[in-house]
Amino acid sequence: QEATLVPVLIHVHGGSNEVGMGAMLHADVLASRGQFVVVTFNYRLGAFGFFHSPTLDIPANLGLHDQLLVFKWVQQNIGQFGGDPNKVTIQGHSAGSVDVGIHLLSPASSGHCMLYVVCWVLRVGCWMLYVGCWMFQHGDEIFYFTASVDGFFLLDHPIKLLDRRTHRQTGTLNGEALLMVFPYVCLQYMLPPPPLFPPPNDMLNTSPTYEDQIKLVHFVYKPWSDPYNVTANFIRLSDLIGDITFTAPTIQTADYLSRSNRTQLYVYSFEHRSDSSIYPQWMGVPHGDDLFHVFGTPLEGSRGRNFTARDRLVSQAVMDLWIHFVKHG
Numbered sequence: 001q002e003a004t005l006v007p008v009l010i011h012v013h014g015g016s017n018e019v020g021m022g023a024m025l026h027a028d029v030l031a032s033r034g035q036f037v038v039v040t041f042n043y044r045l046g047a048f049g050f051f052h053s054p055t056l057d058i059p060a061n062l063g064l065h066d067q068l069l070v071f072k073w074v075q076q077n078i079g080q081f082g083g084d085p086n087k088v089t090i091q092g093h094s095a096g097s098v099d100v101g102i103h104l105l106s107p108a109s110s111g112h113c114m115l116y117v118v119c120w121v122l123r124v125g126c127w128m129l130y131v132g133c134w135m136f137q138h139g140d141e142i143f144y145f146t147a148s149v150d151g152f153f154l155l156d157h158p159i160k161l162l163d164r165r166t167h168r169q170t171g172t173l174n175g176e177a178l179l180m181v182f183p184y185v186c187l188q189y190m191l192p193p194p195p196l197f198p199p200p201n202d203m204l205n206t207s208p209t210y211e212d213q214i215k216l217v218h219f220v221y222k223p224w225s226d227p228y229n230v231t232a233n234f235i236r237l238s239d240l241i242g243d244i245t246f247t248a249p250t251i252q253t254a255d256y257l258s259r260s261n262r263t264q265l266y267v268y269s270f271e272h273r274s275d276s277s278i279y280p281q282w283m284g285v286p287h288g289d290d291l292f293h294v295f296g297t298p299l300e301g302s303r304g305r306n307f308t309a310r311d312r313l314v315s316q317a318v319m320d321l322w323i324h325f326v327k328h329g
Contacts, residue, residue, distance in 0.1 A: 003082060005079060005082060005083060005084035005087075006035055006036045006037060006082055006083060006084060006087075007034075007036040007037070007083070007084055007087040007088075007089065007326050007327050008036060008037045008038075008039060008074060008078055008083040008084060008085070008087060008088045008089070009030075009034075009036060009037070009038045009039070009088075009089050009090075009091065009322075009326050010038075010039045010040075010041075010070065010071065010074060010088060010089070010090045010091070011027070011038065011039065011040045011091055011092070011093070011096075012043075012067060012090065012091070012092035012093070012096035012097070012099050012100055013040065013042075013092075013093060013096050014092070014093035014094025014095045014096045014097070014288065015045070015094065015095060015096075016094070016095045017045055017046070017049065017050055017063060017095045017098075017099070018045055018046050018095075019045065020045070020096075021042050022040035022041045022042050023040065025040075025291060025292070025295045025297065026295065026297075026300070027040060027295055028300075029295060029296030029297070029299050029300050029319075030294065030295050030296050030319055030322070030323075033296065033316075033319050033320075033323065034319070034322070034323035034326060034327070036083070036323075036326055036327070037078060037081055037082060037083035039070070039074060039078070039083075041066075041067075041070045042066075043063045043064075043066035043067050043070075044062050044063045044066050045063060048062070048063075049061075049062050049063025049064075049066065050062070050063050063099070064099060064102060064103070064106075067099060067103070068103070071088075071090070071103075074088060075088075087327075089325070089326045090103065093288065093291050094287065094288060101253070217240060221236045221237070221239060221240045222236065223235070223236050231282050234282050235282045235284070238282070238283060238284060246287075250267065251267070254267050264329065266325070268321075270285060270289070270290035270293070270318075271284075271285055272285065272289075272293070272311075272314045273285050273289075274289065274292075274298075274305075274307065274308070274311050275308050275310070275311070276305045276306045276307050276308060276311065277289070278304070278305070290318070292305075292315070293311070293314055293315040293318040293319070294315075294318055294319065294322055296315055296316075296319055297315070298311040298312045298314075298315040299312055299315055299316070
């Protein structure tokens with residue numbers, strides 16, 4: 001008797017497309033609870049995955065090509081592991097969610113997935129010589145690179161593609177943790193901040209260019225009830241950076257997608273602060289903390305984190321939401 005195939009969840013890890021690996025979190029708790037297949041994987045990072053030089057005949061977005069190769073492999077082989085190739089959901093964390101957004105916009109990825117949570121042959125020659133040189137260098141000693149418009153994965157800047165509504169009709173789960181104190185990871189890779197907010201590099205600059213915005217930000221975010229409290233000011237600064245790097249771009253992306261998306265679009269905000277957090281109270285919910293609960297880490301335990309009964313209840317609730325989306329959209 002032929003076994004019933006189960007849905008598949010593909011996870012694209014984060015790390016600014018610079019660091020990370022598919023094995024950062026175990027998926028056994030989520031897969032067991034949801035009774036579906038979870039696929040994690042590695043892809044080329046940093047200069048090895050995202051450096052692009054047409055003059056040197058070095059193709060762009062090799063990290064995205066690696067991801068696409070995984071999607072194709074899943075379509076062709078996941079049935080051997082009990083997974084249904086017709087019920088595939090892709091989710092990404094941090095920079096991985098940006099990559100998922102690129103696949104959502106890319107004609108190259110069309111037909112390889114059903115739901116989204118928000119390969120070519122190289123010529124031997126200069127490319128191989130450069131790879132040979134880079135083999136002896138650490139990735140962070142080369143340079144920082146990210147995805148680029150290459151005419152294959154990205155036909156144009158993502159905001160223009162969204163504005164032209166060239167993305168596919170699909171169910172989308174789009175969200176991120178609200179608080180983060182480092183303003184360089186998130187959908188800002190895909191979308192510029194709304195005009196209300198200056199770019200992160202300039203948000204604390206009092207140059208005349210952003211004088212009106214600075215006054216507005218100061219008025220909105222200043223903790224007026226206790227304006228000289230250092231901790232209170234740090235909290236509001238964290239709120240400001242979180243709004244610039246996550247909240248505003250997420251809302252803007254959801255707004256673009258909802259204009260032409262005839263299926264369901266969901267936006268979530270994870271605001272549970274674990275008592276076991278290794279970060280100070282003023283940081284609120286740090287970037288990526290939701291991922292522990294999605295993968296059920298509080299249920300299996302983790303070295304260095306003393307998860308509480310409340311954490312386990314939250315994790316179960318979050319996993320059940322994920323499971324429902326993976327199975328039913």
